Amino acid sequence: MDFRHLLVRKYRKTYNMLLAQLIAGPVLHIDETEMKLKDGRGYVWVFASPSATIYIFRRSREGDFLRQMLKNFKGVLVSDFYSAYDGLPCLQQRCLIHLMRDMNRATLDNPFDQELQSITAPFGALLRSIIMTVDEHGLKRRYMQTHANAVEAFFSALAERFYESDASKGLQERLLRNRQRLFTFLKNDGVSWNNNLAENAIKRVSDYREDVGRSVKEAGLAEHLVLLSLYQTCRVRDISFLKFLLSRERDMDTYAAGKHRRRRGPRIEIYPKGYLPSSIGSLRRAGTSRTGITITVESE
Structure with a gap:
């Protein structure tokens, strides 16, 4: 515990630098998961990009702190459909994998609902055509924009139609409510249509949660998350975490560039x-x- 505490003291500046880089970056992935502690419970939030990952512990799942934290963020926020993200003043992209899972579940629960299928089938076809373009050209705006007219046509037809079943009306309302947040990636370079980056980072917390159970306190968890942030950042950058520590370098960009x-x-x-x-x-x-x-x- 003393050794961990010393490492956290040493690399707190590195942690803060990575957080600043995330907020200054063009794309930010976010997710959260519950964590049970020895003296209660709370939530671990992850903020991730292709080059950095930061974990933060909060006692509550309330997202009020995000307004202050992301007040200078000018990029695109990629997230699930948690309502805490709705009011943030930045461009947003909802995870379409989450949406497709919910659509599939609704279809299984309502196998004879033709109205519901009249929404899910065209949406699935639209998304498949877009993903084919992503697979061929990557997340480049100039190729993604070719699907803009098809997206507008889908939403126009959806808004004009009247549905009777509860499942179809609920899905219609959800799609129209999130209309401006479902296809933001078509208009911005390098923005993913899913939140896999943050979900993969959350798996590190899940593994730790299984190991410690409810034996950890908030102070110990907070220290662990600082080091886990460095570890996961090394992981996404394909850097050896141990070699980075042994180098005594505190600037990860300098170390990655081989200039230390x-x-x-x-x-x-x-x-x-x-x-x-x-x-x-x-x-x-x-x-x-x-x-x-x-x-x-x-x-x-």
């Missing part, structure tokens, strides 16, 4: 100024001063 200088470690490692390990603190409290031992804490 090899630093020789000191012959004797000393604690940072003001840091007192818990083991030494307990010895002091036990009255080690009576033995005449003096413990000096110096700076790096």
Whole structure:
């Protein structure tokens, strides 16, 4: 625990730099998952891009903090359909994989609803044609825009039709409500039509959750998430996490570019100024001063 605490102190600046890069970037993927703690529960939020990942713990699933955090974000936010993202003042792209899963579930629950199928079938055909273009040309605006007229035609026909079944009316309302957030990727370079990047990052939290159960406290989880952020960022950049730590470099961009200088470690490692390990603190409290031992804490 002392070693983890020291690492977090050392790499807090790296963590903050990665967060700043995410907010300044053109695309940001976001997701959240519940985390049970020794003294309650909360939520771990993940913010990810193709070059960085940051995890943040919050006691509540409320998304009010996102307004302040993302007030300077000018890119496209990729997310699921959680309502906390609705009011954020930025361009947004909803995960179409989530939408297709919900459509498939609705179709299975209502196998004889022809009205519902009159929505899901054309939407599926439209999305398949777009994904074929993505597979061939990548997420490039100049190729994606060729589908803009087909998208407008789909929504125009959807808005004009009257549906009777509850399932079809519910899907119609959902699609029209999110009309401006379903195909944002057609108008912007490098924006994904799904949120797989954030969902893959959330798997690291799920693995950790299975390992620790409810034995972790908020302070310990917060420290773990700082190091997990560095680990996952190394992972998406195809960098060795261990080698990055051993390099003693704190700027990951500098390390990835191979511009860092090899630093020789000191012959004797000393604690940072003001840091007192818990083991030494307990010895002091036990009255080690009576033995005449003096413990000096110096700076790096």
